[in-house]
Amino acid sequence: MPELPDVEVFKQYLEATALHKTIEKVSIHSPRIVRGLAPQELARRLEGRRLESARRHGKYLFARMDDGHWLVLHFGMTGFLKYFKKMDREPPHDRLLLEFANGYHLAYDCQRLLGEVSVTEDADGFVAERKLGPDALDSEVLDLEHFKQRLRNRRGMVKPALMNQEILAGVGNVYSDEILFQARIHPRTKLDRLSEETLAGLYENMHAVLQTAIDRRAIPQHFPSSYLTPRREGGACPRCGHELQRMKVSGRTAAYCPRCQGVDS
DNA sequence: AGTACCACCTGACGGC
């Protein structure tokens, strides 16, 4: 479930492995993941180039090539990157494979094919075109006042709002549950029922949860024991011991503690 | 504007 913390870890991984190496060959095993240009065109644009730097916005990863264009990666539900030398290390659902001049490979693996790969001349323009809101961890842009302003005057529920990539980018189903659990807010709470104090707490917890997840390499088993994630089957609330519950919110499965997170409002 | 529901897609899992 690659959300903001997972993609941040992919970015750090790409930076540590695949930069500044000439791409000698590109293999596209699943053409349908390529969006906005023909697969052959994507290959042509990558071959002979080097990746020079990486950026992330929400759940999107951008790798800048030495011609100034950007390789754009989105990981859907099941995507990840793997850097390796020998082909017997190739991951099982390798959809796009870059081969570098040093003999190493970078695979974009995506079992369920819900991810996407494309190229853009302008990463900021891509973000604007997709109507993505500010990155959830970019506190320069998304400070508390801006956060409150973006959630203000909305009639919907808090969980779908956190997951709405046009309001803010990067939070998905798992981390919205964790943020709401830590902030002690019921997932179905209406935005217009959140006090200023609760909104401030939501903002603080959003930051803390996302940053903690990144620090723990987005590995749920390494998260603090006070966390809801990883969700245990019929598990108990780590705070009060009450049995955790699941409910559908806006078509998604929400996990929450009915005692700590109040009642449906 | 917000929500429900469906589709995309694969694999795991439970029921029978």
Add this chain to the structure above:
DNA sequence: TGCCGTCAGGTGGTAC
């Protein structure tokens, strides 16, 4: 054993 429905959840489209 094996078939089938359901679920997982990011995104995007449609209907209301």
